[in-house]
Amino acid sequence: MTVSLLLLAFALMLVIEGAMPFIAPAAWRETFRRLIQLSDGQIRFIGLTSMLIGLILLFIFS
Numbered sequence: 001m002t003v004s005l006l007l008l009a010f011a012l013m014l015v016i017e018g019a020m021p022f023i024a025p026a027a028w029r030e031t032f033r034r035l036i037q038l039s040d041g042q043i044r045f046i047g048l049t050s051m052l053i054g055l056i057l058l059f060i061f062s
Helices: 002-023 025-035 040-061
Strands: none
Touching: 002 025
């Protein structure tokens, strides 16, 4: 059951990640254009913040 739940979560992530380039490709491209202008430290901070928010949501809703 754990593996199927993990695959389900991965599939949902792919659907959510694919929605933006499908719905608004120009906005998605502009977002990446801005992203490459950030420093490594800023990108790491965004990644860390995203992971922490995800972990907090996992603890709250599980």
